[in-house]
Amino acid sequence: MQFKTSLTSATLLAASAHAASSSSSNATSSVPSSCSISSSATVTAQADLDKYSGCQTLVGDLSISGTGLSGSASLANVKTIQGDLIINNATMLQGFSADSLQTISGSLQLSLLTLLETASFGSLQEVETIVFQTLPAISTISTNLKSVQSLTIGDTSLESIDGFNNLENVNDLNVNNNKNLQTIDSKLQSVADSLDVSFNGESADVSFDSLVWANNITLRDVSSASFESLQKVNASLGFFSNAIQSLNLSQLSNVGGSLSIISNDDLTEASFSNLTTVGGGFVIANNTKLMQIDGFRKLQSVGGAVNVVGNFSDLELSGLKSVKGGADIETSSSNFTCDNLKKLQQQGAIQGDSFVCKNGATSTSIQLSSTSGSQSSSTGSASSSSGSSSGGKAASSTSSGSSKSKGAAAQFASGSSFMGAVAAVAVALL
Ligand SMILES: *[C@@H]1O[C@H](CO)[C@@H](O)[C@H](O)[C@H]1NC(C)=O
Ligand SMILES: *[C@@H]1O[C@H](CO)[C@@H](O)[C@H](O)[C@H]1NC(C)=O
Ligand SMILES: *[C@@H]1O[C@H](CO)[C@@H](O)[C@H](O)[C@H]1NC(C)=O
Ligand SMILES: *[C@@H]1O[C@H](CO)[C@@H](O)[C@H](O)[C@H]1NC(C)=O
Ligand SMILES: *[C@@H]1O[C@H](CO)[C@@H](O)[C@H](O)[C@H]1NC(C)=O
Ligand SMILES: *[C@@H]1O[C@H](CO)[C@@H](O)[C@H](O)[C@H]1NC(C)=O
Ligand SMILES: *[C@@H]1O[C@H](CO)[C@@H](O)[C@H](O)[C@H]1NC(C)=O
Ligand SMILES: *[C@@H]1O[C@H](CO)[C@@H](O)[C@H](O)[C@H]1NC(C)=O
Numbered sequence: 001m002q003f004k005t006s007l008t009s010a011t012l013l014a015a016s017a018h019a020a021s022s023s024s025s026n027a028t029s030s031v032p033s034s035c036s037i038s039s040s041a042t043v044t045a046q047a048d049l050d051k052y053s054g055c056q057t058l059v060g061d062l063s064i065s066g067t068g069l070s071g072s073a074s075l076a077n078v079k080t081i082q083g084d085l086i087i088n089n090a091t092m093l094q095g096f097s098a099d100s101l102q103t104i105s106g107s108l109q110l111s112l113l114t115l116l117e118t119a120s121f122g123s124l125q126e127v128e129t130i131v132f133q134t135l136p137a138i139s140t141i142s143t144n145l146k147s148v149q150s151l152t153i154g155d156t157s158l159e160s161i162d163g164f165n166n167l168e169n170v171n172d173l174n175v176n177n178n179k180n181l182q183t184i185d186s187k188l189q190s191v192a193d194s195l196d197v198s199f200n201g202e203s204a205d206v207s208f209d210s211l212v213w214a215n216n217i218t219l220r221d222v223s224s225a226s227f228e229s230l231q232k233v234n235a236s237l238g239f240f241s242n243a244i245q246s247l248n249l250s251q252l253s254n255v256g257g258s259l260s261i262i263s264n265d266d267l268t269e270a271s272f273s274n275l276t277t278v279g280g281g282f283v284i285a286n287n288t289k290l291m292q293i294d295g296f297r298k299l300q301s302v303g304g305a306v307n308v309v310g311n312f313s314d315l316e317l318s319g320l321k322s323v324k325g326g327a328d329i330e331t332s333s334s335n336f337t338c339d340n341l342k343k344l345q346q347q348g349a350i351q352g353d354s355f356v357c358k359n360g361a362t363s364t365s366i367q368l369s370s371t372s373g374s375q376s377s378s379t380g381s382a383s384s385s386s387g388s389s390s391g392g393k394a395a396s397s398t399s400s401g402s403s404k405s406k407g408a409a410a411q412f413a414s415g416s417s418f419m420g421a422v423a424a425v426a427v428a429l430l
């Protein structure tokens with residue numbers, strides 16, 4: 001039911017008190033029926049809000065919507081909402097305040113409020129979920145929250161989210177498409193699910209220097225990022241298309257899923273000096289200016305494949321002991337040498353069935369060999385001086401086509417096994 005006028009709403013409230021109280025059990029015993037909200041009620045005018053000013057606790061979901069609320073609206077005196085506070089599509093609303101409100105047991109949602117410039121929740125300490133979505137006129141939101149499990153701030157014109165910087169532990173933090181947001185300087189210590197900061201202001205600088213662990217981290221389109229305390233990412237860690245120049249995650253020792261550093265055009269340095277384990281894939285690709293990839297000296301084990309593509313002349317991965325997947329290393333630089341990786345592959349550190357390593361100058365030889373049991377067997381054969389294509393002990397049948405090309409080299413992958421033999425190893429050597 002919808003409250004159209006203040007006259008009817010009082011009766012509707014009384015009528016709905018029973019329904020609300022039965023669903024919210026014991027809590028209502030101390031709450032007057034006028035402070036219970038029917039689940040389908042929508043507030044459309046300040047007068048509707050005023051009716052709750054005698055309530056310390058509201059039970060039920062308070063939904064505010066429509067064009068009837070213009071200018072500023074406020075919810076006075078209410079300290080607790082046992083339910084949600086949802087302000088959606090109130091397109092004339094310019095300001096909202098609920099400065100006595102301390103606790104919202106469910107969500108606080110402000111969405112589709114095209115004229116809303118300010119929102120104030122000066123006493124708010126605890127909310128389960130916050131969603132601020134599509135608030136194109138907002139400049140400030142005042143809060144001093146201590147506890148929220150899930151926070152989404154998307155498509156707003158907020159210049160800062162300082163009101164949320166004191167949060168220490170959340171499940172989710174998603175801050176995206178806030179074009180005026182310049183800085184995030186957060187005190188978060190843990191993120192149980194995902195941390196995602198994407199497509200905010202051109203020059204967004206983000207620091208999460210207290211963050212010790214997070215399940216997932218994804219950063220896109222930020223200009224600097226700092227994670228001084230980060231030790232562990234349970235699942236994946238990804239930096240995509242950022243303007244970051246230098247990444248220094250000196251405490252990080254373990255990424256449970258994949259580590260991706262992709263298309264960061266300004267990146268010149270990636271230092272992960274304490275990283276030993278990556279549970280998924282290790283992908284460093286298309287970072288145009290990243291010439292020296294030498295910040296992974298302690299990396300020992302990679303649960304997926306190693307994929308490094310770019311213009312680098314140096315790739316230091318000599319600590320590698322175990323790569324479960326294959327390796328695909330490609331650089332346009334002509335003075336890069338595959339020798340070290342080749343050695344790792346020969347030692348069996350790279351266990352996947354595909355090994356590709358190419359640089360920008362030399363020709364590439366491919367060796368396909370199949371041995372039942374062990375899969376190394378690329379015994380020094382294909383040492384290629386430029387131009388020569390040595391097939392080594394190219395395995396029976398099939399196309400162990402060695403190709404010769406300048407600038408960019410051969411194309412292959414393998415994975416086919418001959419006569420039931422275990423592994424077919426495709427090796428491209430420089
Ligand atoms: C309300 O009832 C639930 C069980 O339905 C109980 O766990 C809780 O302690 C009660 N709360 C209060 C304040 O009595
Ligand atoms: C927003 O409210 C207007 C009426 O005020 C309605 O026409 C429109 O469909 C609503 N938009 C959404 C997305 O609910
Ligand atoms: C977070 O990690 C889970 C796996 O644990 C994955 O399914 C999910 O897509 C990831 N979310 C993000 C936003 O990266
Ligand atoms: C992620 O790692 C942290 C720190 O080791 C741990 O406390 C947490 O339980 C892990 N989370 C999951 C989902 O495995
Ligand atoms: C990375 O950060 C640590 C700690 O802040 C610092 O000691 C170290 O010098 C930095 N390394 C690089 C390569 O910037
Ligand atoms: C590196 O990680 C280990 C845990 O794997 C930790 O004990 C150690 O303090 C870290 N060292 C540095 C320099 O961060
Ligand atoms: C790198 O760029 C190339 C060419 O644009 C693209 O095909 C490839 O998928 C990119 N690699 C990754 C890992 O995104
Ligand atoms: C290598 O650098 C050139 C220009 O310097 C750039 O166009 C190209 O995309 C880079 N390649 C990769 C794979 O990053």
Ligand SMILES: *[C@@H]1O[C@H](CO)[C@@H](O)[C@H](O)[C@H]1NC(C)=O
Nearest residue numbers: 291312313314333334335336
């Ligand atoms: C490799 O070439 C790049 C330029 O393409 C140069 O900056 C770098 O110093 C060279 N490295 C070595 C080891 O010669």
